[in-house]
Amino acid sequence: MGRKSASSSAKSKEKRLQRKDEQIRISQAMAVVAAANKLADPLEPFPVFRKFNKNGISAELYVKKVTDLDQSLKDWAFGLTKKNMQQKYEQCSWGWSDTKKLDELTDEAAWYLVAASLDGKPLGFAHFRFDLDETLEVLYCYELQLEPGFQRNGLGKFMMQILELVAFKNNMRKVVLTVLKNNQHSKFFKALNYNFDESSPLDDDEESFPYEILSKANKRLQPPATSAKIHGSNHCCSGHDHHH
Numbered sequence: 001m002g003r004k005s006a007s008s009s010a011k012s013k014e015k016r017l018q019r020k021d022e023q024i025r026i027s028q029a030m031a032v033v034a035a036a037n038k039l040a041d042p043l044e045p046f047p048v049f050r051k052f053n054k055n056g057i058s059a060e061l062y063v064k065k066v067t068d069l070d071q072s073l074k075d076w077a078f079g080l081t082k083k084n085m086q087q088k089y090e091q092c093s094w095g096w097s098d099t100k101k102l103d104e105l106t107d108e109a110a111w112y113l114v115a116a117s118l119d120g121k122p123l124g125f126a127h128f129r130f131d132l133d134e135t136l137e138v139l140y141c142y143e144l145q146l147e148p149g150f151q152r153n154g155l156g157k158f159m160m161q162i163l164e165l166v167a168f169k170n171n172m173r174k175v176v177l178t179v180l181k182n183n184q185h186s187k188f189f190k191a192l193n194y195n196f197d198e199s200s201p202l203d204d205d206e207e208s209f210p211y212e213i214l215s216k217a218n219k220r221l222q223p224p225a226t227s228a229k230i231h232g233s234n235h236c237c238s239g240h241d242h243h244h
Helices: 006-037 071-090 098-105 155-169 186-191
Strands: 051-054 057-065 111-117 122-133 136-146 174-180 211-217
Touching: 006 122, 006 136, 051 155, 057 155, 071 098, 071 111, 071 122, 071 136, 098 136, 111 155, 122 155, 136 155, 155 174, 155 186, 174 186, 186 211
Parallel strands: 136 174
Antiparallel strands: 051 057, 057 111, 111 122, 122 136, 174 211
């Protein structure tokens, strides 16, 4: 067989270098995520955000890994999510499954931002994870759930600000979340400048999707040009949804 042409060899070398660069970048991203997951208290650098006092609500906030939460609080978080979301799930193609939602909420990778009254009664929570999404290091917000009596008073916005601070302090490239299109609260995130993420699927004549993916980028860290877009990310289709 004849030798490869010079241009063919150059292209092959270029592809190898691109793959190597991508592997290095993913390895670096994994290291960033791993470092974030080793934090003792992600809220430690932001003491002023440990308290919320506005619109007649006084709350204390803390962040813990799911493995450090009392069972009673995990039970409450599942019950609140079911109360707020079951009907919306059942009204779209996802459907509701107690088992799937409980597994998601108690996954060992889960972190919780909890807002509680001064006497310790939980008022709301955010379930989030430090993870890779389409090769990028992100803080993925799985849930933002508030007790009905504590919605629309600034607490949800305050909690999202905390997630953004935690994400960007720990070099996550963006905060990502998924919202159901039939959830009227999804406009809450757009009001906080969350925009359509490039991974959000688009409806067409053959298929329509009950959800959309929103994100807010870390302006300090621009996505690398070599980042590969991976279609069908696990986050897109596994029923993750995040609501105020």
